[in-house]
Amino acid sequence: MTAVLPERRTEYDVERIRRDFPILHRTIRGKPLVYLDNAATTQKPQAVIDRLVRYYSEENSNVHRGVHYLSEVATAAYESARTTVKKFVNARDEKEIVFTRGTTEGINLVMSSWGRRNVAAGDEILITAIEHHSNIVPWQLLCEEKNAKLRIAPVNDAGDVIVDEFAKLLTRRTKIVAFGHASNALGTINPVKKMIAMAHANGSVVLVDGAQGVPHLDVDVQDLDCDFYAFSGHKVYGPTGIGVLYGKQALLEAMPPYQGGGDMILSVSFEKTTYNALPYKFEAGTPDISGVIGLAAALDYVGSIGLRKIAAHEHDLLLYATARLKEIPGLRIIGTAAEKASVISFTLEGVHPHDIGTILDQEGIAVRTGHHCAQPLMMRFNVPATGRASFGLYNTREEADALIAGLTKVIEIFHG
């Protein structure tokens, strides 16, 4: 079978971009690294690495508390990073940008602070069948605690959320609706704007898990009109351990603190403590200062290329790799939604994904194998696990070719 391969786009200088990422030039077991595990975490450009070194070499200090020079420098860098994030997702105000440890903590913050106050016995929380465990388990905890019900909007065989079913599950008891912008396991991009409008028409609050949205899509939280949007720095070429929760100001104002400690207070006495203003109310303790500053460097880097260009490049890789994977006998792609991020989940007849992962690794090719923190979704598609190749802004068609060659080797070993 000869597939018709999509034409290559040329205006994107991927070779120049690859030079910005030192790790892409190392070898693994004597072979050049082919890194196709970007949905798990992305590699870091030199600009981010340098920014962290500069912070620790020249600016390190605690923020919001010293009158000395270094504290002022560190505080200014920290707060200017908040402005960078605000612009990146087009929030209205810096007050709406809360720094967290990652997507997981952002969702847990909303569950704990907004959820505990607003969800009562008999209420419902609506999620979808393609959620990551971090957008399932916090809601299960809340439901258990409050005796509320978790409702799951189903997906069809392509991996699209069935919007009509989603609509039917919105009831007057639905307090909050939470879904991913894009699926890490299948790549499906949800029609989030439409789903948000539907939930709002129903009077429900909406949280979007943007872990796989921000790295691939031009996110505008005002245009989306979501109430909360959570994402992780490490999936958008920034450091690990830092993330962002965007929340509409009025909602954040009304919410109780998430954790208590330093920085989140105005004054403390044993009789009464007054909480600090937004966003500090939600940032108890010394934050990950270098992480925040590194994240801003990553967003600046991504911004300098442009998300629209990145998305077009990744889409080209998605189409190319999908067409080539279809040439492999016995290979089944799980997740064939019309709108997809550059994530391809697959199974290979007669070979368990774990064995695929080991053999590809010997070729220097890094893919993820397993359930992708989405066990209910794996069950829906009746597979114990899948292999997953996920592409980032620095990947190339040649790397997709290397994946195909690696999979051909897998078949040779297993089927002789």
Place this chain on the structure above:
Amino acid sequence: MSSDLRELYQQVILDHNRSPRNFKELPNATKRVEGYNPLCGDHYTVFVELDGDVIKDISFTGNGCAISKSSASVMTSSVKGKRTDDAEKMFETFHKLVLGEPAGLSEAELGRLAAFSGVSEFPARVKCATLAWHTLHSALQGEQEVVTTE
């Protein structure tokens, strides 16, 4: 292909993966224990029929990678008819083998278990190779719950 890969995916392993032995439920099982590796989702049930301290019959069902499945298959053929303490000793030897530690036995004494010597070059796969053995071990210890490799 790298020689490490050839060592890992030996013919015995590929063969037992393709057509696992004793791959069924045992209606007369005296022990039935599940083994689970949460990292990769490998999931097996081991059935044992004991006659005193002799493993009269043994089988397994379930799903997982080639290493875990072939290991379960080779294990069942190796310990069938053996005394339980001999089976436990065999597990000890096997464990050393996949960790690359000296097992103190010749290839001939190891028999089919020797096919798993290549696993020692792949530390991430040791859990796959030992999952069924851990499960058998807890069955013989009298436990009845789900065993995980974590």
